[in-house]
Amino acid sequence: xxxxxxxxxxxxxxxxxxxxxxxxxxxxxxxxxxxxxxxxxxxxxxxxxxxxxxxxxxxxxxxxxxxxxxxxxxxxxxxxxxxxxxxxxxxxxxxxxxxxxxxxxxxxxxxxxxxxxxxxxxxxxxxxxxxxxxxxxxxxxxxxxxxxxxxxxxxxxxxxxxxxxxxxxxxxxxxxxxxxxxxxxxxxxxxxxxxxxxxxxxxxxxxxxxxxxxxxxxxxxxxxxxxxxxxxxxxxxxxxxxxxxxxxxxxxxxxxxxxxxxxxxxxx
Amino acid sequence: xxxxxxxxxxxxxxxxxxxxxxxxxxxxxxxxxxxxxxxxxxxxxxxxxxxxxxxxxxxxxxxxxxxxxxxxxxxxxxxxxxxxxxxxxxxxxxxxxxxxxxxxxxxxxxxxxxxxxxxxxxxxxxxxxxxxxxxxxxxxxxxxxxxxxxxxxxxxxxxxxxxxxxxxxxxxxxxxxxxxxxxxxxxxxxxxxxxxxxxxxxxxxxxxxxxxxxxxxxxxxxxxxxxxxxxxxxxxxxxxxxxxxxxxxxxxxxxxxxxxxxxxxxxxxxxxxxxxxxxxxxxxxxxxxxxxxxxxxxxxxxxxxxxxxxxxxxxxxxxxxxxxxxxxxxxxxxxxxxxxxxxxxxxx
Amino acid sequence: xxxxxxxxxxxxxxxxxxxxxxxxxxxxxxxxxxxxxxxxxxxxxxxxxxxxxxxxxxxxxxxxxxxxxxxxxxxxxxxxxxxxxxxxxxxxxxxxxxxxxxxxxxxxxxxxxxxxxxxxxxxxxxxxxxxxxxxxxxxxxxxxxxxxxxxxxxx
Numbered sequence: 001x002x003x004x005x006x007x008x009x010x011x012x013x014x015x016x017x018x019x020x021x022x023x024x025x026x027x028x029x030x031x032x033x034x035x036x037x038x039x040x041x042x043x044x045x046x047x048x049x050x051x052x053x054x055x056x057x058x059x060x061x062x063x064x065x066x067x068x069x070x071x072x073x074x075x076x077x078x079x080x081x082x083x084x085x086x087x088x089x090x091x092x093x094x095x096x097x098x099x100x101x102x103x104x105x106x107x108x109x110x111x112x113x114x115x116x117x118x119x120x121x122x123x124x125x126x127x128x129x130x131x132x133x134x135x136x137x138x139x140x141x142x143x144x145x146x147x148x149x150x151x152x153x154x155x156x157x158x159x160x161x162x163x164x165x166x167x168x169x170x171x172x173x174x175x176x177x178x179x180x181x182x183x184x185x186x187x188x189x190x191x192x193x194x195x196x197x198x199x200x201x202x203x204x205x206x207x208x209x210x211x212x213x214x215x216x217x218x219x220x221x222x223x224x225x226x227x228x229x230x231x232x233x234x235x236x237x238x239x240x241x242x243x244x245x246x247x248x249x250x251x252x253x254x255x256x257x258x259x260x261x262x263x264x265x266x267x268x
Numbered sequence: 269x270x271x272x273x274x275x276x277x278x279x280x281x282x283x284x285x286x287x288x289x290x291x292x293x294x295x296x297x298x299x300x301x302x303x304x305x306x307x308x309x310x311x312x313x314x315x316x317x318x319x320x321x322x323x324x325x326x327x328x329x330x331x332x333x334x335x336x337x338x339x340x341x342x343x344x345x346x347x348x349x350x351x352x353x354x355x356x357x358x359x360x361x362x363x364x365x366x367x368x369x370x371x372x373x374x375x376x377x378x379x380x381x382x383x384x385x386x387x388x389x390x391x392x393x394x395x396x397x398x399x400x401x402x403x404x405x406x407x408x409x410x411x412x413x414x415x416x417x418x419x420x421x422x423x424x425x426x427x428x429x430x431x432x433x434x435x436x437x438x439x440x441x442x443x444x445x446x447x448x449x450x451x452x453x454x455x456x457x458x459x460x461x462x463x464x465x466x467x468x469x470x471x472x473x474x475x476x477x478x479x480x481x482x483x484x485x486x487x488x489x490x491x492x493x494x495x496x497x498x499x500x501x502x503x504x505x506x507x508x509x510x511x512x513x514x515x516x517x518x519x520x521x522x523x524x525x526x527x528x529x530x531x532x533x534x535x536x537x538x539x540x541x542x543x544x545x546x547x548x549x550x551x552x553x554x555x556x557x558x559x560x561x562x563x564x565x566x567x568x569x570x571x572x573x574x575x576x577x578x579x580x581x582x583x584x585x586x587x588x589x590x591x592x593x594x595x596x597x598x599x600x601x602x603x604x605x606x607x608x609x610x611x612x613x614x615x616x
Numbered sequence: 617x618x619x620x621x622x623x624x625x626x627x628x629x630x631x632x633x634x635x636x637x638x639x640x641x642x643x644x645x646x647x648x649x650x651x652x653x654x655x656x657x658x659x660x661x662x663x664x665x666x667x668x669x670x671x672x673x674x675x676x677x678x679x680x681x682x683x684x685x686x687x688x689x690x691x692x693x694x695x696x697x698x699x700x701x702x703x704x705x706x707x708x709x710x711x712x713x714x715x716x717x718x719x720x721x722x723x724x725x726x727x728x729x730x731x732x733x734x735x736x737x738x739x740x741x742x743x744x745x746x747x748x749x750x751x752x753x754x755x756x757x758x759x760x761x762x763x764x765x766x767x768x769x770x771x
Contacts, residue, residue, distance in 0.1 A: 030414035034597025035505045055595065059507055064559055065500055139721065145760060148723025152764040157302075159329055159514040159539065166509035167595045177676075179546050185676050188525050189330035189538045193683045196764040197676070200718055204675055207714045219595030221319055221511045223300045232721040233714060240713055255714065258706035260696065266716060267709070268732040268745060332770050351771065527770075529684075534770045 004049045006106045007075060010099055012041040014073045014109065020097055021070030024060050026053040035060065039069065049075065049101055056215040058083035058169035062092065073097040073109070078123040079213035081115045082246025083169040086209050088112055089251045092172065116249050124247070128212055128231055136231050155195040157222040160188070164226055165202060167219035170209045177201060203229040208237050208254025211246035270446045270457055270464040274437065277312040277444070279463050281358055287459035289356040289403070292325050294318040303360060314359050314407050317416070317587060321364045321517035322357045326398045327371065329514075333394070333524075334535035352397035356456060362406040363418050363587035365430035367517030372399065373579045374520055403452040407435040407444070412475040415588030417601040419477045423585050426474040433457065438469035445469050480601050481608040483572065483582060489611040490573035494565070498610055502603045503564035505596040510541035512590035512598070518571070518583045521547075542566045568603060633753040635662045635688045635746075636681040640670045640705075643694035643735045650739030658743040659750040662690070669693065671704025675715045678729070682765040688728045688753040692745075695733040705733075724765060727756040 007025060014020040015038070027036035027046040033053050036046050037060075058080050060066050076084065076098045087093045098115045100107035107118055139147060162178075165171045178186045178198060186201065187194030202216075203226070210230045217226040237243055240263055243254045272280060281291045291306040296313040303318045303325075335346040357364075375395035409416075409425035418424055428434055433453030436445040446464055448454045457464065513519040523540035526533055540547060543564075548557045557563050575583035584600065591599035639645045645666045651658060667673055670693030681689045691712065699705040712731050719729060730749050734742050759766065 029597055029599065029602065032591075032597055034599075037501075037504045055597065060504075063504075063507075065504060065561055144720070144723050144725040144727075147721065148760065148763045151722050152762065155764055159510070161510035161514045161541070162544070163507075163509040163511040163595050166507040184525075184527075185680075187527060188523065189527070189536050191330050192768045193765055196722070197679050197683070200679065200722060200765075201676065204715055204718055207718075215595070219509070219511070221515055221593040222302075223298055223319070229718065229721065233718055236714055236717040241710070255710055256707070258703065258710050260706070262706070262709050263713065264696070264709055264733075266713065266726075266731060268730070335770070529767075536770075 003101055003104075003106045004047060006108075007049055007099055007101070008044040008047050010109050011038060011044040011047060011073065011075075014097065015039070015041040015044070019071065020073035022066065023047075023073045023075070023099075024057050024066070025049075025075035025099070026055070026057075037066070037069075047075070053077070054214070054218055056080055056083055056167065056169055056213045058087065059167060059215070061087070061096075061169075062172050071097065073099060075099045075101060076115065077101055078119060078126060079211060079215075080169075081119055081123075082126075082211040083213060084112065085116060085119065085246045085249045085251070086170060086211060087172075088249035089245075090209075090253065112249055116247065119247050126212075128227075132227055132231055135225065136228055136235075139228055139232075151196070151199075154224050155199060157224055158190060158195045158199070159222065160190040160195065160198065161221060163219040163221060164216035167215040168206070169213075169215070170206055171202070177205075199224075199226070199229065203233055206230060207233045208241070208243060209245050210234055269466075269468065270448075270460075271438070271467040271469050272444050272446065272464050274442055274444055276463065277314075277359055278306075278308075278310070280446075280460055281306045281312060281356075282308060283460050283463040284356045284358065284456065287461075288354055289456075289459065290353045291356050291358055292322065292360075293358040294360065303357075306358070312359055315411075316413070317361055317363075317589060317592070319589065319593060320515055321367065321587065321589065322360050322402075322404065323364075323367065323371070323517045323520075325355060325357065326368065326402060327375075327395060327520060330536050330538045331394060332534050333537050336533045338531055338533070350394045350397045352394075352401040355398070355402040357402055357404045359407045359435060360404065361587060362409065362425060362427050362429075362431065362434075363416075363423055363585040364517045365404045365406045366418075366423050366427060366585045367430070367587070368399070368404065369430040370518045370575075370579075370581060370583055370585070371395070371520055373581070375399075403432045403456045404430055405433045405435060405446075405453070405456065406431050408437065408471075409475045409477075410437045410441070410472050412477045413588070413592075415591040415599065415601070416475075416477050416586060417480045417588060418586035420480045420601065420604070421483050421582050421584050421586045424474070425477055436471045438471050441472060443469045445471060477586075481605040483604070485611050486568075486572050486604045486607050487576050487582075489607050490569050494569075496610075498607065499565040500559075500561040502606050503561045503598070505598050506543070506560045506564055507596045508543055508545065508560050508563070509595065510539075510543050511593050511595060512567070512600070513541035513543055514539055515589040515593050516584075517587060517589075518585060542570070564603070568600065568607075571600070572604070631754060631758060633661045633687040633750055633758075634685070635690060635749060635753060636686045637662050637664045637690040637692060637746075638667060638670075638673050638677055638681075639664055639691075639734075640672075640693035640700075641666050641668050642700035643698065644692040644732075644742065646736035647734040647738045647742040650736065651743040652739075654739050656739055656743040658746040661750045661753075662746050669699065669701050669704035670708035671699070671701065673708060675711065678715070678719075679765060682724060682728075682759065682763070683767050685759060685766055687756075687759045688730065688749065690730045690732065690745075690749055692732040692734050692742075695735055698735060722765075723763060727752060728759060 375392035571583040
């Protein structure tokens with residue numbers, strides 16, 4: 001509980017001093033954790049922090065109703081801070097005030113540069129969960145036909161609610177490719193090839209940008225294992241281009257840039 | 269009364285399948301419980317509310333409503349047969365059954381005894397064919413979680429609205445009583461045959477679901493507070509996806525899309541959600557619901573105000589799926605509670 | 617002038633693969649033209665779609681081809697350093713490396729997706745490439761009807 005107390009104290013202070021007009025953090029809603037939006041220093045007691053606080057709050061930074069409130073301070077886990085780095089690198093953020101929390105530590109109030117330094121110093125080796133690595137290894141070991149059958153079953157569950165898209169801080173297009181109908185590139189129906197195309201395109205648009213925060217899979221109401229796609233791509237990005245997104249707020253985009261000696265062994 | 273052992277639900281499903289029913293039931297699938305077509309060997313799990321409802325078996329996620337072929341200059345429509353197999357929705361939730369009665373008001377007006385003042389005549393053949401062919405058998409809830417709120421919206425864990433038969437847990441959870449509630453239910457009981465024994469059992473008490481807010485007060489408040497700043501405050505956490513609308517057993521908005529190749533075209537009816545910004549986007553670029561606050565207002569008002577005005581009932585059965593599944597931690601019951609409190613504060 | 621022949625087509629029996637080739641206008645398309653004007657034969661199983669540059673090739677194009685039931689997709693453009701638009705093929709190279717992996721993990725593997733650099737002077741390379749790809753796809757068989765990328769009949 002110490003972390004929560006420290007968070008509340010700093011949140012109240014930031015609001016009272018006018019350094020933030022809104023603090024975004026987590027609150028308890030029964031057994032769930034929900035985002036808290038606090039403008040009044042007297043209300044900071046709703047803030048909590050525990051291992052149920054998994055939602056990536058960085059999504060709220062681009063919400064117009066939130067931006068209208070004024071300068072924002074955000075309770076940020078390493079996953080959230082990494083998302084902020086990607087957003088900064090893509091010119092979606094120029095500055096941020098972060099109440100930085102780690103696994104069992106509170107690192108205080110930081111700005112964007114401070115958060116970047118903290119990530120490099122203490123959270124440079126964030127690795128995916130062993131269960132996820134094992135699940136991908138199992139998937140890789142299947143034949144292509146078996147993999148295709150696996151995904152047919154998984155994508156059949158998809159209702160195209162786009163919770164995965166909405167929960168991802170990296171998905172911020174005003175008009176998503178699935179919402180374009182001149183021409184209709186991706187079938188809007190929650191079936192077959194449309195579901196396949198949606199999930200492949202969504203994962204691909206995160207290539208080199210995904211920090212493996214898990215918000216998409218956690219958001220999916222149908223339990224589709226989206227992290228398998230993200231991890232496969234993330235490993236390929238690391239292997240081929242040596243990049244790990246979410247640490248450098250001035251990083252060049254992975255898919256948007258190139259090196260003359262990029263591997264082309266697969267090209268005849 | 270007709271009785272079966274609590275661990276024999278799969279046998280009941282098997283008997284119904286053998287009698288020609290397509291059985292849909294809540295089945296454990298990894299971490300989720302999902303209502304899906306039951307296959308032999310699948311374990312029916314009634315321990316929690318499933319992630320989806322029976323809505324998709326009566327109102328599919330996408331459905332062909334017209335079909336055309338193009339051969340040379342010849343453009344010809346082709347007949348579309350509605351897929352309406354005889355179905356038993358087994359061990360589903362009472363809130364799901366009640367939701368189908370609400371959807372009847374939209375897709376089959378005039379059946380629920382509510383006169384539609386503007387001459388709404390359209391009967392949805394696809395819905396009605398499936399509704400006719402489906403026997404709904406909810407299981408009375410003996411447990412509820414913090415997101416359930418059926419009792420706040422005129423429902424109850426043992427309500428029988430929309431049910432053709434009902435399963436009641438009995439003798440401390442060791443048995444089920446299967447009680448038919450009409451001709452479809454009686455036909456199902458007959459089809460179950462020897463799986464059901466004639467016997468006595470004492471029904472277990474239904475779950476206690478505390479009332480969380482005053483729905484009438486919410487309806488009243490909505491009527492006069494379209495422009496209230498409260499809408500913006502209660503909807504800040506909404507990230508604008510369709511998880512709530514699609515898992516909701518009463519949400520029924522849809523989009524019509526044509527998909528074509530060079531030789532054939534289908535017209536599809538797809539689920540749609542007012543939560544997405546695209547929902548009300550005009551081709552001019554204007555959007556009358558330009559922010560999530562106005563879209564949340566629409567969600568609440570459709571269920572608690574407009575539907576009451578037009579159809580005489582709330583369009584929410586308190587199943588709580590939206591609250592369990594919302595990635596942004598929103599809950600319509602929580603929003604209604606805040607509205608109720610705001611109203612009380614204003615009245616003082 | 618000697619009549620040069622590249623590999624000929626198989627007789628028209630058995631499985632005929634349908635291969636969609638997205639090629640760039642300045643190099644590979646010109647190379648295909650050269651194969652034609654040089655009277656080099658190559659199997660007719662390929663459908664060539666011309667784009668200004670491989671940098672223009674959106675992964676959605678590849679998905680569309682598989683959606684329609686193509687048995688394989690070939691993407692081909694200018695050699696690195698020769699792009700008519702200077703760096704389009706460098707961008708494409710990164711994109712393909714990653715997209716290829718994504719398709720592989722979802723069940724479309726390297727028997728169905730090919731990439732090459734073919735210059736405007738490489739008519740023979742183009743002809744040989746098509747012949748080789750066609751044989752490989754013929755050996756792989758038709759694209760599985762149940763693959764999730766394919767358009768299924770609407771029920």
